[in-house]
Amino acid sequence: DAGITQSPRHKVTETGTPVTLRCHQTENHRYMYWYRQDPGHGLRLIHYSYGVKDTDKGEVSDGYSVSRSKTEDFLLTLESATSSQTSVYFCAISVMTGEADTQYFGPGTRLTVL
Amino acid sequence: AQTVTQSQPEMSVQEAETVTLSCTYDTSESDYYLFWYKQPPSRQMILVIRQEAYKQQNATENRFSVNFQKAAKSFSLKISDSQLGDAAMYFCAYRSVLSGTYKYIFGTGTRLKVLA
Numbered sequence: 001d002a003g004i005t006q007s008p009r010h011k012v013t014e015t016g017t018p019v020t021l022r023c024h025q026t027e028n029h030r031y032m033y034w035y036r037q038d039p040g041h042g043l044r045l046i047h048y049s050y051g052v053k054d055t056d057k058g059e060v061s062d063g064y065s066v067s068r069s070k071t072e073d074f075l076l077t078l079e080s081a082t083s084s085q086t087s088v089y090f091c092a093i094s095v096m097t098g099e100a101d102t103q104y105f106g107p108g109t110r111l112t113v114l
Numbered sequence: 115a116q117t118v119t120q121s122q123p124e125m126s127v128q129e130a131e132t133v134t135l136s137c138t139y140d141t142s143e144s145d146y147y148l149f150w151y152k153q154p155p156s157r158q159m160i161l162v163i164r165q166e167a168y169k170q171q172n173a174t175e176n177r178f179s180v181n182f183q184k185a186a187k188s189f190s191l192k193i194s195d196s197q198l199g200d201a202a203m204y205f206c207a208y209r210s211v212l213s214g215t216y217k218y219i220f221g222t223g224t225r226l227k228v229l230a
Binding site: 031033035040041042043044045048050058088090092094097099100101102103104105107108 | 205
């Protein structure tokens with residue numbers, strides 16, 4: 001347990017509504033990530049952050065935005081949710097272990113867009 | 115761009131037997147890290163094992179070991195003495211050393227069933 005929480009854990013929303021998912025860490029790690037997990041695709045990186053107010057796009061960033069105003073919080077926003085964004089969303093942090101980092105994951109958020 | 119391929123969508127193993135999950139990757143880099151993660155039905159992603167590409171010795175963690183073949187770009191996971199609790203999705207992941215962003219690339223996963 002790397003002290004990562006995600007909220008909400010489950011959410012059902014309607015197409016066109018805005019949605020914000022929150023990732024919170026307790027250990028002040030610099031790197032944070034948002035992934036989505038879909039059958040047949042594994043985990044795909046949406047956005048990541050390498051510090052407060054420092055963020056960059058991953059491979060599936062269209063339709064998503066992120067913000068990081070504090071080290072401990074990384075927010076993922078769907079400005080106008082679509083059914084294709086129905087997925088399980090994972091937050092992760094990078095923790096230095098020995099010579100390299102290892103990513104540790106939050107418990108996930110299941111989002112359903114109707 | 116790097117890619118990670120897990121060609122076995124699903125595998126089964128008898129309890130107490132040994133099973134090997136395959137992973138291949140494509141990269142032009144010489145230094146990188148490889149990982150295996152386990153995702154049980156609880157959905158929590160759990161690190162199983164990590165391998166540094168510059169190390170020739172295969173990593174081991176209790177009943178889990180890897181067969182790292184750098185020239186073949188292969189990174190298989192062997193689970194010995196399989197237990198019912200090993201039933202899960204297993205993901206292989208690659209991380210470039212050069213990227214500086216600590217981004218991981220994941221395979222599509224292999225679902226392991228353990229038969230009693």
